[in-house]
Amino acid sequence: MSNSKRETIDKTYDLIVVGSGAAGMMAAIVAARNGKSVLLLEKLSKIASKLKATGGGRCNLTNTLDNEIFMSHFGRDGRFMTPALNALNHKQLISFFKEIGVDTHAPDGHRVFPVTHNSSTIISAMLQEMQNLGVEVLCSQKVESLEHDGSKIKGVRTDNNTLFLASNVVLATGGKGYPTLGAEGDGYELSKAVGHKVTDVFPAMMPLKVKEKWVANCRADTIAKVAMHVDMKKYKKLQAKGDLIFTKDGIRGPVVLDFSREITPLLSKFDEVPLLANFTKGMNEEEIRLHFKKLLEKDPHQTVLELMKTLLPEALSLELCRSAEANPTLGLTKLSGQVRDKLISLLAWTPLTVNGHDGFKMAMITRGGISLKEIDPNTMQSKKLKGLYFCGEVMNLDGPCGGYNLQWSFSSGCLAGKLQ
Numbered sequence: 346m347s348n349s350k351r352e353t354i355d356k357t358y359d360l361i362v363v364g365s366g367a368a369g370m371m372a373a374i375v376a377a378r379n380g381k382s383v384l385l386l387e388k389l390s391k392i393a394s395k396l397k398a399t400g401g402g403r404c405n406l407t408n409t410l411d412n413e414i415f416m417s418h419f420g421r422d423g424r425f426m427t428p429a430l431n432a433l434n435h436k437q438l439i440s441f442f443k444e445i446g447v448d449t450h451a452p453d454g455h456r457v458f459p460v461t462h463n464s465s466t467i468i469s470a471m472l473q474e475m476q477n478l479g480v481e482v483l484c485s486q487k488v489e490s491l492e493h494d495g496s497k498i499k500g501v502r503t504d505n506n507t508l509f510l511a512s513n514v515v516l517a518t519g520g521k522g523y524p525t526l527g528a529e530g531d532g533y534e535l536s537k538a539v540g541h542k543v544t545d546v547f548p549a550m551m552p553l554k555v556k557e558k559w560v561a562n563c564r565a566d567t568i569a570k571v572a573m574h575v576d577m578k579k580y581k582k583l584q585a586k587g588d589l590i591f592t593k594d595g596i597r598g599p600v601v602l603d604f605s606r607e608i609t610p611l612l613s614k615f616d617e618v619p620l621l622a623n624f625t626k627g628m629n630e631e632e633i634r635l636h637f638k639k640l641l642e643k644d645p646h647q648t649v650l651e652l653m654k655t656l657l658p659e660a661l662s663l664e665l666c667r668s669a670e671a672n673p674t675l676g677l678t679k680l681s682g683q684v685r686d687k688l689i690s691l692l693a694w695t696p697l698t699v700n701g702h703d704g705f706k707m708a709m710i711t712r713g714g715i716s717l718k719e720i721d722p723n724t725m726q727s728k729k730l731k732g733l734y735f736c737g738e739v740m741n742l743d744g745p746c747g748g749y750n751l752q753w754s755f756s757s758g759c760l761a762g763k764l765q
């Protein structure tokens with residue numbers, strides 16, 4: 346805390362919202378629409394920095410899944426979201442944006458974007474709505490403590506030692522990923538200080554580093570529909586599917602972004618996490634053999650490389666040949682049985698060994714957060730401190746890529762903003 350003189354603002358708000366992300370702005374709007382006086386405090390000099398960066402600046406704000414399927418993508422605790430989704434599901438979110446002047450569409454029938462494909466459209470419309478409703482927005486105000494009397498929230502104190510009073514506070518400070526966009530884990534410390542438990546937190550939705558050096562030679566291609574699973578006895582059930590891109594020292598792309606939220610917690614326990622990846626759109630050894638047999642029936646002179654290129658890009662084909670010690674220029678039948686078997690087995694399941702990542706710096710979301718056990722899912726209110734509410738990524742729930750995390754932020758923000 347700075348040494349500046351203590352100051353108390355001579356006004357008690359119905360609600361102070363801490364954090365101007367998707368969750369916080371939605372909470373502020375809902376409360377203000379219900380006639381509450383609302384102050385929104387944001388520590389950065391601008392509002393909604395992370396929201397601006399979403400979807401590569403295009404903002405994939407939700408998707409078209411019904412609530413049940415949507416929740417199942419959040420894992421074991423997904424059902425915690427039921428009341429929040431009942432308060433604001435994807436259809437209601439789309440209507441909300443329409444009401445405030447933002448048209449949306451789902452070009453692939455699933456992921457929903459503003460038609461402008463520009464996140465600024467969303468932010469300007471929400472800011473305008475907050476202004477219309479009289480929400481006071483103060484930037485460059487970092488909340489450093491929650492003020493309370495032991496049972497009831499009283500307000501917040503900021504880093505310039507100003508006390509803002511309110512009968513309710515919504516904590517919408519986000520997770521810990523991409524800290525330059527504002528969320529640096531402050532909400533965890535603020536909550537712990539008033540008796541809330543915070544789970545271990547892990548960076549998620551990010552590229553991963555692998556031990557295999559050959560990946561650097563395969564950077565040019567996107568491999569579609571890759572299936573991968575963890576190759577550890579206890580964790581074989583952890584699996585993912587989607588497009589993959591190799592990097593100079595690892596893997597990225599949609600399948601990796603989604604899978605990383607399962608892998609980073611394992612990496613905190615083990616130095617390495619072995620994976621098996623299928624790059625042949627799910628073909629098993631039997632199917633691969635049959636595929637090659639058919640091709641050779643048509644043209645018996647095809648080389649190993651020519652055969653493999655019917656399934657994989659050339660660079661990856663060459664690397665798998667190298668791993669199997671197979672000469673790519675020979676015919677398949679010229680390889681020894683052992684080498685041929687090794688090659689087919691590598692085509693069905695290629696081992697990759699994850700051994701690192703870039704931490705929260707590159708994490709689009711955070712796995713873990715404020716324990717759900719101490720939050721009432723029907724209201725988002727703290728079970729520890731009356732008048733304290735939570736919404737968005739600060740809580741221990743995370744979803745995959747594809748509009749899940751923003752919908753959760755908007756829905757929980759909406760429910761929290763009702764101040765029930």
Ligand SMILES: Cc1cc2nc3c(=O)[nH]c(=O)nc-3n(C[C@H](O)[C@H](O)[C@H](O)COP(=O)(O)OP(=O)(O)OC[C@H]3O[C@@H](n4cnc5c(N)ncnc54)[C@H](O)[C@@H]3O)c2cc1C
Pocket residue numbers: 363364365366367368369386387388389392393394395396398399400401404405406407486487488489517518519520522523526527528529531532708709710736737738739747748749750751752754
């Ligand atoms: C690059 C990127 C792209 C993404 N793309 C998508 C996407 O397309 N679709 C999707 O569904 N999800 C996406 N996500 C995830 C999604 O953006 C987040 O899950 C969601 O924005 C979280 O919203 P929030 O309101 O909970 O937190 P945030 O948006 O992180 O907002 C928290 C706010 O609180 C402020 N704050 C923090 N501490 C304090 C404090 N002490 N005092 C005052 N203010 C404070 C922060 O500065 C910040 O503005 C993406 C994430 C990233 C990083």
